[in-house]
Amino acid sequence: MADRKPIETWLTDMDGVLIHEGVPIPGADAFIQRLRESGKPFLVLTNNSIYTQRDLHARLARMGLDVPAEHIWTSALATAKFLDDQRPGGTAYVIGEAGLTTAMHDVGYVLTDTAPDFVVLGETRTYSFEAMTKAVRLINDGARFIATNPDETGPSAEGALPATGAVAALITKATGVEPYFVGKPNPLMMRAGLNAIGAHSEHSAMIGDRMDTDIVSGMEAGMSTFLVLTGLTQASEVERFPYRPTQVVDSIADLVELI
Structure with a gap:
């Protein structure tokens, strides 16, 4: 030091x-x-890209930790900032929760499943076969593949859960396209x-x-x-x-x- x-x-x-x-x-x-x-x-x-800054502020406050929302930085915010720098005002097909979709909206992105500039994969507890199939087809059609973080598993009271990295691997296997991980x-x-x-x-x-x-x-x-x-x-x-x-x-x- x-x-x-x-x-x-x-x-x-x-x-x-x-x-x-x-x-x-x-x-x-x-x-x-x-x-x-x-x-x-x-x-x-x-x-974790699931929660917004306000969500996390509230969750930490319930545990006795007073962290103002503006002092919280998530992979969702970092991903949105990265995309805003790379292609301002772009479009994206997003698989994720409020933390990611809110961040994307806040930088001016339009969320769509019609010829998006990017497929953006984040954390969710409700990954669906339909959404993953849509992501695969959009990437095959030329959408760029971004993922919030490479964590393959996440914790829960019942044990490990498949996380963003694991689902990204599935999409990569189906498309041959590796995502760019921001987190x-x-x-x-x-x-x-x-x-x-x-x-x-x-x-x-x-x-x-x-x-x-x-x-x-x-x-x-x-x-x-x-x-x-x-x-x-x-x-x-x-x-x-x-x-x-x-x-x-x-x-x-x-x-x-x-x-």
């Missing part, structure tokens, strides 16, 4: 860092409170988030619980990185990766004093 510039902006993953299975991780409330009191820019990130580990999601709050990577840090998504994308975006051991990656697994976080800590509670 000696050769790093002071951290003025914090980005943190949500699941595995602030909450776990719907319950706040000890220290998460103190961390968010300290951030808000400091006045420093910060974002809470999630690859983590693509550092584009981090850079877009930093740009949204006017921050620079040299003065920013990313906190995550996964070496293969949070830490690698934070590193590639030029930020300091902190791995917490309250989520997926365990301490014994860190050395298996060809890159390292700036620091490994037990939990978010260990980072409160750094703000």
